[in-house]
Amino acid sequence: MNIVALAGGIGASKLLLGLYRVMDPRDLTIIVNTGDDIVLHGLSISPDLDIVTYTLAGLVNPETGWGFRDETFHTLEQLAVYGHSPWFHLGDRDLATHIHRTEMLRGGAGLSQVAESIRRAVGVEAKILPMTDDTVPTMIDTDEGRLHFQEYLVQRRAKPRVRAISFEGIQNARPTPGVLEALERASCILICPSNPLISIGPILAVPGIREALRDRRRRTIAVCPIVGGKSLKGPSDQMLAELGYEVSALGVARMYRDICATIVIDPADESYGPEIQSLGVDVIVHATVMRTLADKEVLAQRLLQFAESRRAGVAA
Amino acid sequence: MNIVALAGGIGASKLLLGLYRVMDPRDLTIIVNTGDDIVLHGLSISPDLDIVTYTLAGLVNPETGWGFRDETFHTLEQLAVYGHSPWFHLGDRDLATHIHRTEMLRGGAGLSQVAESIRRAVGVEAKILPMTDDTVPTMIDTDEGRLHFQEYLVQRRAKPRVRAISFEGIQNARPTPGVLEALERASCILICPSNPLISIGPILAVPGIREALRDRRRRTIAVCPIVGGKSLKGPSDQMLAELGYEVSALGVARMYRDICATIVIDPADESYGPEIQSLGVDVIVHATVMRTLADKEVLAQRLLQFAESRRAGVAA
Structure with a gap:
């Protein structure tokens, strides 16, 4: 069994933690969005990579879903004394990750x-692959000008109206070594419940990745990040609406129909089932709102079941 | 009145704090050793500059004489998880200084x-000038090989035997803009009680600085960092001995005789007085061991008196 997951940050991490606990984690490969990456204070920051890694290592702050638990912010406080705006919350332990990353890069x-x-240093046994080693910042064109995604999301709190999204330099980016091979070997490819536009979108835009999924459409399953017309986490709903997408499980199924043959939707969205199926996408109805660890494990078990069925299909 | 002080780290800072409190700090210019500077974890660290700045800002850890008071070390702990040896103690607040510095550089x-x-951000009113903007690392040749000064002092705890000291690239270094002008305008030049070899030595080795002091020898006063044959702080005594210098007030007077006409020695060393005077160096006997804030202020007052006498001399 090889499961390959496409992941953004907090939403994806909840499900990944469930999977990590119910399967052999060495059979799990996670391809993570790096469009959110940003250089701040001269340090290279990879928010989604860190959220996934900290979560699986059991280090993440359970209240925010990002950063370290029991974190302090002394460096940031002193940086503010030197005139650096502390809009991006970097904790002291978290900064070690960015210092280490920057020095290695x-x-x-x-x-x-x-x-x-x-991931090795913090003892995570799943493979964690950034989607690309190239720099492909997600830029948001808004009614207040062009902003880096983090400026839009964190600094401006997603207030400016979104007109377009682009991933700078993506046409020349290459998948990280191992990404295409992992997709090829996968018995199941999982699209995590992350923002389709700015978490999964950049991964699919790396040349070769969307094509690889298309070729493995039967093995690919998405967990819908929109429940009852709202995002499970973050501003997905608002961004989808501002860009003219339908903010529903059906809208998400339309975005993914070429690359996945199955979608998990919440019971709240069961009524979309027939219309989604008419797109040629199978529907699994299962609770997708993960509040407790048990919620995460139960959904992960259901996905493992799907993966088993696909592995049988692949072997056949 | 213009006082220009040549300074290393902790020893110098004690006296400078006294001066800072008894005079108009805007009339004080401090030229600081940068031979100790080092890049660690990709961050540019200037230990002596920071010690002087933190001390005058009232931020320094009073127990160590370096770093911030009430400091935490969470970043360093996490860096150790990533395999970075934490031999150089970098606190979380302190790291903000290095991040800020590195980004500006x-x-x-x-x-x-x-x-x-x-210094402006933390509200220090004295001028603080690094001796040079060039990189001139102090390298210590030892019986265990060539080491950066911090590796010798902090990592190896001054255990290897010193054979030679050099300041890499010093022959091409230029004094920081303002240094020579400050020395020219100074009514008094003060050599702080710092290690003559590796704190004051690098400053004097920057082309033009030793010459500027020689030309102003009557205005220059040194506070002897050796009392009763021991360093006030750090491994000066041991280094002097290993390099064949006499470890005494007399030995220090010999090292400085070409650049200063007056030296302050502790009452414990009063017996060296006549021999020092025979070198052409005037002696002021005054307590130089500064344990309390009052000790620092009393010695500073005595130096101000000297400076006043020299200003009168300059004006005459």
Whole structure:
């Protein structure tokens, strides 16, 4: 069994933690969005990579879903004294990750080597691969100008109206070594419940990845990040609406129909079932709102069942 | 009145704090050793500049004489998880200084501009000038090989036997803008009680500085860092001995005789007085061991008296 998951940050991590606990984690490969990456205070920050790694290592702050638990913010406080705006919350332990990453990158390592060194250091047994070692910042064109995604989301709290999204330099980006091979070997490819536009979107935009999924559409399953017309986490709903997408399980199924043959939707969205099926996408109705660890494990078990069925299909 | 002080780290800072409190701090310019500077974890660290700045800002840890008071070390702990040896103690607040410095330097600023931005941010009213904006690491040749000064002092705890000291690239270094002008305008030049070899030595080795002091020898006064054959702070005594210098007030007077006409020695060393005077160096006997704030202020007052006498002399 090889499960390959496409992941953004907090939403994806909840499900990944469930999977990590119910399967052999060495059979799990996670391809993580790096469009959110940003350089702040001269340090290279990879928010989604860190959220996934900290979560699986049991280090994440359970209240926020990002950063370390029991964290302090003394460096940031002193940086503010030196005139650096502290809009991006970097904790003291978290900064060690960014210092380590920046030093490795400056020394010539790729982001994937950095990710590997971090996940090993904190004892994560699943493979964690950044989607690309190239720099492909997600830029948001808004009614207040062009903003880096983090400026839009964190600094401006998703207030400006979104007109377009682009991933700078994506046409020349290459998948990280191992990404296409992992997709090829996968008995199941899981699209985590992350923002389709700015978490899963950048991964699919790396040349070769969307094509690889298309070729493995029967093995690919998405967990819908929209429940009852709202995002499970973050501003997905608002961004989808501002860009003219239908904010529903059906809207998500339309975005993924070419790359996945199955979608998990919440019982709240059961009524969309027939219309989604008419798109050629199978529907699994299962609770997708994960509040407790048990919620995460139960959904993960259901996905494992699907993966088993696909592995049988692949073997047949 | 213009006082210009040549300073290393902890020893110098005690006296400078006294001076800072008994005079108009805007009339004080401090030229600081940067031979100790080192890049660790990709961050540019200037220990002596920071010790002087933190001390005058009232931020320094009173127990160690370096770093911030009430400091935490969470970043360093996590860096150790990533395999970085934590031999150099970098606190969380302190790291903000290094992150700020590194970002400014990478952006093209000089070390003197960084020092200026930091001292202003923390409200220090004296001028703080690094001796040079060039990189001139102090290297120690030892019986265990060639080491950066911090590796010798902090990592190896001054255990290897010193054979020679050099300041890499010093022959091409230029004094920071303002240094020579400050020395020229000074009514008094003060050599702080710092290690003559590796704190004051690098400053004097920057082309033009030793010459400037020689030309102003009558205005220059040194506070002897050796009392009763021991260093006030750090491994000066041991280093002097290993390099064949006499470890005494007389030995220090010999090292400085060409650049200063007056030296302050502790009552414990009064017996050296006649021999020092025979070198052409005037002696002021005054307590130089500064345990309390009052000790620092009393010695500073005595130095101000000397400075006043020299200003009168300069004016005459």
